[in-house]
Amino acid sequence: MDIATLIGLLLGVGALVGGFLLEGGHAGMLWVHTAFIIVIGGTIGATVISFTMDELKTLGSFFKQVFTDKKINYGEVLEILVETADKARREGLLSLESQLANIDNEFLARGLQLVIDGTDPDLTRTMLEMDIEAHEKSQGIGHTIFMTAGGYAPTMGIIGTVMGLVHVLSNMSEPDELAGAIAVAFLATLYGIASANVLWIPFATKCKIKGDKEVLLMDLILEGVLSIQAGENPRVIREKLLTFVPAEAKKKAQEQAAEMEM
Numbered sequence: 001m002d003i004a005t006l007i008g009l010l011l012g013v014g015a016l017v018g019g020f021l022l023e024g025g026h027a028g029m030l031w032v033h034t035a036f037i038i039v040i041g042g043t044i045g046a047t048v049i050s051f052t053m054d055e056l057k058t059l060g061s062f063f064k065q066v067f068t069d070k071k072i073n074y075g076e077v078l079e080i081l082v083e084t085a086d087k088a089r090r091e092g093l094l095s096l097e098s099q100l101a102n103i104d105n106e107f108l109a110r111g112l113q114l115v116i117d118g119t120d121p122d123l124t125r126t127m128l129e130m131d132i133e134a135h136e137k138s139q140g141i142g143h144t145i146f147m148t149a150g151g152y153a154p155t156m157g158i159i160g161t162v163m164g165l166v167h168v169l170s171n172m173s174e175p176d177e178l179a180g181a182i183a184v185a186f187l188a189t190l191y192g193i194a195s196a197n198v199l200w201i202p203f204a205t206k207c208k209i210k211g212d213k214e215v216l217l218m219d220l221i222l223e224g225v226l227s228i229q230a231g232e233n234p235r236v237i238r239e240k241l242l243t244f245v246p247a248e249a250k251k252k253a254q255e256q257a258a259e260m261e262m
Helices: 003-022 033-050 059-067 074-091 093-102 106-116 121-169 175-230 234-242 247-261
Strands: none
Touching (some): 003 175, 059 121, 059 175, 074 093, 074 106, 074 234, 093 106, 106 175, 121 175
16 A cells, blocks of 8 residues: 555545634535536546547556555666676676576566577667657556546536536525525535545656656666676676666665675
């Protein structure tokens, strides 16, 4: 479970509802099922229209990405690359064949397989960069879907409010109830703006951040594989790859490297 997502949702919703209650309102005043149906249903409908079914089928994986915490251990992958470089320099590139079965990173295994097969370095780079680009595009779908929903939601809220006001103003026989009915109509706007800024846009941002971290790891692997193919010194490879490691993970990666050398 991604604790940050859970905490953020609780804080966001809690602050909105809590602030309303502190103003003297009560929770029941914030719930109108018709406004909810108009805003959420309209947002989902407009979003579905905007994408193909193949793209929409991937939405479940992006919801999972938002709510699960997949750790990326840059230091571990870096050390695998350094150890592989050392083995390749001592025993040759073909000796890496026996190591592939123990590598659970599909992109790394693919890169090393290209090296073992004697693929031209330029072709190796091109093929791996194409894989990175394809992964980047597939990850971008989740960000785009959630951002699209975040764009439609406030508009659907306004539409819901207008529809509510049309209903209110068409029935002026009970003026004493007019203020309350108008307040209820404006809840649609609240639902639209709140869902966009507490759900859809934050979900999009989370998908982008996690996707960028995966792409950064793939860039690190790409540079490592090409360095192994070029026969570079393992120590030089380690220093080079450390430049790809985010600041918050670099210290841990350096500690892992120190432990490996002891």
